[in-house]
Each structure stands twice: as C-alpha cells, then as structure tokens.
Amino acid sequence: MRYMHRKVTVLIALLALAACGSAKDANQDNFSQAIQDYLASQTGFCAGIPANHYPFTLATEEVFVESNKRRADAFVSAGLLNSSDIQIKSRFSQAQTPALEYSLSSLGQKHLVKAGAGGLGNHDAFCTGDYIVQDIESFTEPADAMGLKISRVAYTYKLKDAHKWLHNEAVQREFPESVEQIDTLIEGRAVLVLTNKGWVHERLLKP
The missing domain is CATH 3.10.450 (Nuclear Transport Factor 2; Chain: A,)
Structure with missing residues (x-):
C-alpha cells in the first residue's frame, strides 16, 4: 500500500509539471x-499633433497648413487643445496676418506623449x-x-x-x-x- 501511495504521488506531481509546461x-x-x-x-492609439512645443500657432489663411489646422481644430473640439485668435507676421510680407494659437488643455496634458506620432516630423501625439x-x-x-x-x-x-x-x-x-x-x-x-x-x-x- 505504501508503494502504491508513493507511485500515485509521483504520478500526480508529473501531471502537475506537465500542466504547468515551460x-x-x-x-x-x-x-x-x-x-x-x-x-x-x-x-x-495615438493621434499626431502638428507640433512638438506649446503653445504653437497656425496662420488661418495659409493653404499649406490647412490639414494641420483641421487636426488642431479637431483636438480643440475634443477638449485636448485650447485656441485663441492672434495676429502674426506674414511669411511673405511685413504685414500682420490672422492666426490661431493652440495650447494644451488640462485633458491634453494628461494624454500627451512626446514624439508619440513617430515619422520624420517627430511630432507629439495624444494617446489613449x-x-x-x-x-x-x-x-x-x-x-x-x-x-x-x-x-x-x-x-x-x-x-x-x-x-x-x-x-x-x-x-x-x-x-x-x-x-x-x-x-x-x-x-x-x-x-x-x-x-x-x-x-x-x-x-x-x-x-
């Protein structure tokens, strides 16, 4: 009986090891x-921000920043960025041109990941x-x-x-x-x- 008990104990131990695996x-x-x-x-999931410093500005009348502006405005809509109207010097003359200044909201600060967008621009991103x-x-x-x-x-x-x-x-x-x-x-x-x-x-x- 003692031998059988020992045999059963060994068998249970081997089965346990097999179940655990490696x-x-x-x-x-x-x-x-x-x-x-x-x-x-x-x-x-990370959504790239068209910037890597804050606040940042985007001229409202420059065509080549239109896609960046749409993304920044989407973040404003979601509460991740705040925006305000300002005037900045035009790229092409000494005149002033309308622009929007974007800054991080408190929610944006919580979800900001530096260089999170990857790619060549090394831009930041909001991630969640x-x-x-x-x-x-x-x-x-x-x-x-x-x-x-x-x-x-x-x-x-x-x-x-x-x-x-x-x-x-x-x-x-x-x-x-x-x-x-x-x-x-x-x-x-x-x-x-x-x-x-x-x-x-x-x-x-x-x-």
Whole structure:
C-alpha cells in the first residue's frame, strides 16, 4: 500500500509539471503573453499633433497648413487643445496676418506623449487606451533564423479603455483609422524569439 501511495504521488506531481509546461514551449499561452508584454509597452492609439512645443500657432489663411489646422481644430473640439485668435507676421510680407494659437488643455496634458506620432516630423501625439491580445490565430513551428529560434505569429487584439475624446466626430474624421479600432478586432502579426527565459517579441529583444 505504501508503494502504491508513493507511485500515485509521483504520478500526480508529473501531471502537475506537465500542466504547468515551460515558458519556452511554443503554444498559444506563451505567445499570447509575449505579445501582450509588447503591446503593454505601447501607448495605445495615438493621434499626431502638428507640433512638438506649446503653445504653437497656425496662420488661418495659409493653404499649406490647412490639414494641420483641421487636426488642431479637431483636438480643440475634443477638449485636448485650447485656441485663441492672434495676429502674426506674414511669411511673405511685413504685414500682420490672422492666426490661431493652440495650447494644451488640462485633458491634453494628461494624454500627451512626446514624439508619440513617430515619422520624420517627430511630432507629439495624444494617446489613449490599451491594446489587449484577444486570440492567437496561428503560428509557425519554431525554426532557426540568423542564429535565433523564431516563430511567426498571427493574432488579434483590441483597443480597451480608450478615453471618450477618441469618439469625438471631428477627431474620427481627421483620424479615420481610429474608427476601425474602436470596439473591433484588429489583426496583427509578430515575430517571437526564443530566449533563455522564454518567448519575447522581436522588438523587445535586448541586444
């Protein structure tokens, strides 16, 4: 009886270890965690601001700043920026020309991410929400590539807890991609790399 009891105890322990698995296993749970770690390092959905200092001014009569002005005005509509009428020196003469001066509101200060827009302009952005993994759609069998073992993963995720300013009609008009991310599944792809501690998104891999 004592031998049988010991055998059962060992079997239960082995089953428990098998259930726990390893962080190095190629499975949905490990891949979901690795991708979530990457998404958690992001700043949610970001809408680029046509500036990187505050306050900033935009001349109302200059055609080439029209798109910037529409975006800035959308942020005013959403309560992220304040605007006031001013006069500035014209780019093309000594005359004064009407302009709008934009400054951060208290709400804008909470959602401002420096250089959050990316791109060549290195502009700031208003960002909101968190990206959360929903499902691992598929993944390739781990294979060697440039001395690393990788797996390519297709997954879906959602934007959660976005502030209500993202629902503002003017913001959605100027940033139509925001509409596609509200309450909808977003498709994503990632390259995961196997390390001594488990799977890591390639963009979080330390040199």
